[in-house]
Amino acid sequence: MLAAQRQALIVAALDRDGVVRVSDLAEELGVSDMTVRRDLTTLQDEGMLVKVHGGARVMNQLSTAEPSFAVKSRRSLPQKEAIAAAAADLVRPGDAIAISAGTTTLALARHLTQVPYLTVVTNSVWVANVLADDGHESTTVLLTGGQRTPSHALVGPLAVAALRSFHLDRCFLGVHGIHPEKGFTTPNLLEAETNRTMIAAAGGLVVVTDSSKWDVVGLSSMATLEQAETVVTDSGLPGEAREVLEGAVGRLHVVETGTHTVDDSAGAGG
Structure with a gap:
C-alpha cells in the first residue's frame, strides 16, 4: 500500500472516530508501528492532525466542539x-x-x-x-x-x-x-x-x-x-x-x- 493510501485511511479513521491509536492503525493497515508513526508525523506537518501519546487526535479541538x-x-x-x-x-x-x-x-x-x-x-x-x-x-x-x-x-x-x-x-x-x-x-x-x-x-x-x-x-x-x-x-x-x-x-x-x-x-x- 502506498503512503498516500495509508494516510488517506488514517484521515478517514480520524474523521470517523476523532482519535486513533498507533497499534490499532498498524494492525488495520498491515504495517509496523514505526511506519504508522512516520505517517502521523507527515500528516501533522500538513496540519491534518495532532500527534498525542500513542496516536493522534483531530485538529478541531475548539472549546465549543462536541462530537455526537x-x-x-x-x-x-x-x-x-x-x-x-x-x-x-x-x-x-x-x-x-x-x-x-x-x-x-x-x-x-x-x-x-x-x-x-x-x-x-x-x-x-x-x-x-x-x-x-x-x-x-x-x-x-x-x-x-x-x-x-x-x-x-x-x-x-x-x-x-x-x-x-x-x-x-x-x-x-x-x-x-x-x-x-x-x-x-x-x-x-x-x-x-x-x-x-x-x-x-x-x-x-x-x-x-x-x-x-x-x-x-x-x-x-x-x-x-x-x-x-x-x-x-x-x-x-x-x-x-x-x-x-x-x-x-x-x-x-x-x-x-x-x-x-x-x-x-x-x-x-x-
Missing part, C-alpha cells in the same frame, strides 16, 4: 470498558451515587447492574434506562429533568433544581477534557453548570475518563484537579500527565487495557 453521542460511543472502547470495570469496584451495596451523562459513565452503569440497594441519581437517560431495565431489583434510579444536549445529558434549571435537593456519597463524572490549569471541562455551558451542582451534592468526586482527554480544553470548567477524590483512566496516559495528576488528585487509578489491572498511585490528599 454516537461518535463518542465508538471511541476508545477497550479503554472505557476497563475504566468502567475499575470504577465499579469503588461502589458498594447501599451507596447513594450520582452518575453524569457520557459514554464512559454508561459503561460504568452496565457494570453496576448487579450491585444491590443502590440509589442512583443521574441526568443521563441512557444510564437511567440501563439501571432501570437491567439493574438489581433493589436499585432505585432517579432521573433529573432538563434540556437534552448532544451527549444526551439533561441539563438546565430543572436538572440543577433537582440535584440541589440530594446528599450523595459520590459523583461519578465523565469529562470532555482534562487540563493542568483548566481542570475538568466540557464544551456545553449548561452541562457544566449541571455537573458542578451534581459534584456539590456528593461527598466525593470520581472522574472516569480515557487518556485521550488529556490536554483537551472545553469551553467551561466543572471542577479543578484537586477536587477529584479519584481519577480512573487508562495506561495510554502520558508520563507528564501522570505526574501532574499524582500531585493533584486524591488517588490515580491507571488501568491496563484488556486486563483490568489497576496501578494505584496516591496523590495529594491520598
Whole structure:
C-alpha cells in the first residue's frame, strides 16, 4: 500500500472516530508501528492532525466542539470498558451515587447492574434506562429533568433544581477534557453548570475518563484537579500527565487495557 493510501485511511479513521491509536492503525493497515508513526508525523506537518501519546487526535479541538453521542460511543472502547470495570469496584451495596451523562459513565452503569440497594441519581437517560431495565431489583434510579444536549445529558434549571435537593456519597463524572490549569471541562455551558451542582451534592468526586482527554480544553470548567477524590483512566496516559495528576488528585487509578489491572498511585490528599 502506498503512503498516500495509508494516510488517506488514517484521515478517514480520524474523521470517523476523532482519535486513533498507533497499534490499532498498524494492525488495520498491515504495517509496523514505526511506519504508522512516520505517517502521523507527515500528516501533522500538513496540519491534518495532532500527534498525542500513542496516536493522534483531530485538529478541531475548539472549546465549543462536541462530537455526537454516537461518535463518542465508538471511541476508545477497550479503554472505557476497563475504566468502567475499575470504577465499579469503588461502589458498594447501599451507596447513594450520582452518575453524569457520557459514554464512559454508561459503561460504568452496565457494570453496576448487579450491585444491590443502590440509589442512583443521574441526568443521563441512557444510564437511567440501563439501571432501570437491567439493574438489581433493589436499585432505585432517579432521573433529573432538563434540556437534552448532544451527549444526551439533561441539563438546565430543572436538572440543577433537582440535584440541589440530594446528599450523595459520590459523583461519578465523565469529562470532555482534562487540563493542568483548566481542570475538568466540557464544551456545553449548561452541562457544566449541571455537573458542578451534581459534584456539590456528593461527598466525593470520581472522574472516569480515557487518556485521550488529556490536554483537551472545553469551553467551561466543572471542577479543578484537586477536587477529584479519584481519577480512573487508562495506561495510554502520558508520563507528564501522570505526574501532574499524582500531585493533584486524591488517588490515580491507571488501568491496563484488556486486563483490568489497576496501578494505584496516591496523590495529594491520598
